[in-house]
Amino acid sequence: MKESIKIFDLTKQFKNLSKEINRDVINILRSGQYILGKNVHQLENAFTKFLNVKYAVSCNSGTDALILSLRASKIGKNDEVITTPFTYFATAEAIALVGAKPIFVDINPDTYNIDINQIEKHITKKTKAIMPVHIFGQSSDIDKIAIICKKHKIKLIEDCAQSFGAKKNGLYTGTFGDFGCYSFFPTKNLGCAGDGGMIVTNSKKNMIYLKKLRNHGGLTRNIHEYIGYNSRLDEIQAAVLLTKLKKIKAFDKKRNIIAKKYKSSIINNKIKLPYQAEGTHHVYNQFTICVKNRKRFSKYLENNGIPYGVYYPIPIYKQKALKSFKYKCYLKNTEKITKECISLPMYPELSISAIDYIVEKINNYK
């Protein structure tokens, strides 16, 4: 393989969009309006149209999107929030940061999303919300989770950091609950050139509160109604995102073509390919396979110049940062998948020759 393969390559995407992005960035720099200007406004509007929701409030990161949604749900000390232990740390971190306790429910061994059949037994008087993650770009059983939340009168905060554009039964993830939280971290399907996030909601009251929270607790200069945050998306990031949003369906199509190619061509009984649940539109933020001896397999990939990522090697309840919660859980599917999962290169600009090479090497793995 002549070209070197990357786990993801942001430079290729920028190269294809550079004319538009360079023009917009220069215009913003010339305008002198760098914060909460017309690009942010346009992006929020574009989000509501794309996802068919009433309101969108941008913020500084996906983590902040989760924190602001928890705050707007009045969740804090002595409260519990049910979530998955197989996710990026930020999901549980956001819950802990508002003073609540993350309660971990095991995952489905096929989709790696929170196991719908195990959620209800964890609901107690203290449970204030469920925060599912649509891991790797595939919707969780979000329609059923929404029913559980309604039944128990608790909030539904969707962590859509990896699932912009993913659907369940024809509806976008992020639109089933009280809040849909997005990350624009550069490697996300819709990524900016730094940090950024977005919250969508159909509640006007929540929208106004979120707008205050992201701006030091107020909308009017020097009037602070709440202890808030400095969590505004800046104009340059919004402009980059507006350009990329126009292309997101094409990017999504390419990711799906690559996933289809991997799935139809990788034939090796040592490898478990990703499973796509019925009624879902997957957006493949990651293409994650499972292999029994990951250490040996990853060495093999390294020796053949194939980069990989391990998302995620440790169940969140085992993270040192959460030791004060004294978790005693051993969630068997999570334990197994964290030992076996490994993600292959996946981004819209990945070349056919690179895919062919990766497939050939994996098929030759003994």
Ligand SMILES: Cc1ncc(COP(=O)(O)O)c(C=O)c1O
């Ligand atoms: C599932 C999940 N939740 C939350 C986040 C946090 O997003 P951000 O990095 O934008 O704060 C990420 C980002 O990596 C994520 O993958």
